[in-house]
Amino acid sequence: MTDHQPAFGKTPVAAHGAPGGRARPESGFWHRPEWMNLVADALVVVATVGLTYAVVKAVTRLPVFHLQELVVTSPLNRVTRAQLEYAATSSMQGNFFTVDLESARKAFENLPWVRHAQLRRRWPGVIEVSLEEHEAVAYWHSVDSGDTRLINNYGEMFDAASNADMPVFSGPTDAGVLMIEQRHHFDDLLKSTGLHVVALTLSGRHAWQIKLDNGMLMELGRDDDKAPLDARLTRFIAAWPQLQGRFDRKIVVADLRYPSGFAVRTTDNDQRKGVQ
Known part of the structure; x- marks a missing residue:
């Protein structure tokens, strides 16, 4: 090692201990004013929101905002005043702001004759x-359970008490709309006879059976491309005036499941066939 070489491992040190004589800037959160201002602003916003929420909650719970009146805006034919009062008192707790309208809506829709309910504050x-x-x-009679329910014009079943004069349906639970349509269709076809459908049954195999208001049971069977149901029923309707004059006893069963004719049974169990 010569005299012109510095001692091994030694480096010139500048002021404040920074190599090369340049000062190192201070670092960290407390030396960043822009960060501190951002956090302070965020804390102010959070505090303001929290305080506002607390004030609103306190004000909305004041007795001055209690519920004053329940107004029914739709005409009612089936729902009674007593049922309305029961649904309201059992579900509408709190004041004008805190009452749970969704819970109240469900309570009103649980009433026997209510399909849908809508509530709003005023x-x-x-x-x-x-x-x-x-x-x-119509009435819906379940063959499996023996229970009787009601069916509305949308094909939906519901539970309610009724003594109205309506037809009785029996069939698959998802066939409500189809049975409503078919009942009207059969009544239209039977119009010339003056008879009306009072009971309609659809089996699991899609075989139809109708009972008329004169007590006659008609076995229609399944619709078939080779022997369409409408064609078989129309053929029987065309023969109906002659049948009334031919038998002095009441026809209790008409079997229309034959492809080219039908069979009838009278009150004395006499069974005869008509073929065309």
């Missing part, structure tokens, strides 16, 4: 209720 203390009632078109 300042200063009114809750408006609009109800859509079921329009029953």
Whole structure:
């Protein structure tokens, strides 16, 4: 090692201990004013929101905002005043702001004749209720359980008490709309006879059976391309005036499942066939 070489491992040190004589800038959160200002602003916003929420909650719970009135805006035919009062008192807790309208809606829709319910607030203390009632078109008799329900014009089943004069349906639970349509269709075809469908049955194999208001049971069977159901029923309707004059006893069963004719049974169990 010569005299012109510095001692091994030694480096010139500048002021403040920074190599090369340049000062190192201070670092860290407390030396960053822009960060501190950003956090301070965020804390102010959070505090303001929290305080506003607390004030709103406190104000909305004041007794001055209690519910004053329940107004039903739709005409009602089936739902009674007592049922409305029960649904309201059992579900509408709190004041004008805190009452749970969704819970109240479900309570009104649980009433026997209510299909849909809508509720809304009206300042200063009114809750408006609009109800859509079921329009029953038939009784639905379950062969499996023996229970009887009602079916509305949408093909939906519901539970309610009724003594209305309506037809009785029996069939698959998802066939409500189809049976409503078929009942009207059969009545249209039977119009010339003056008879009407009072009971309609659809089996699991899609075989139809109808009972008429004169007590006659008609076995229609399944619709078939080779022997369409409408064609078989129309053939029987065309022969109906002659059948009435031919038998002095009441026809209790008409079997239309034959491809080219039909069979009838009278009150004395006499069975005869008509073929065309």
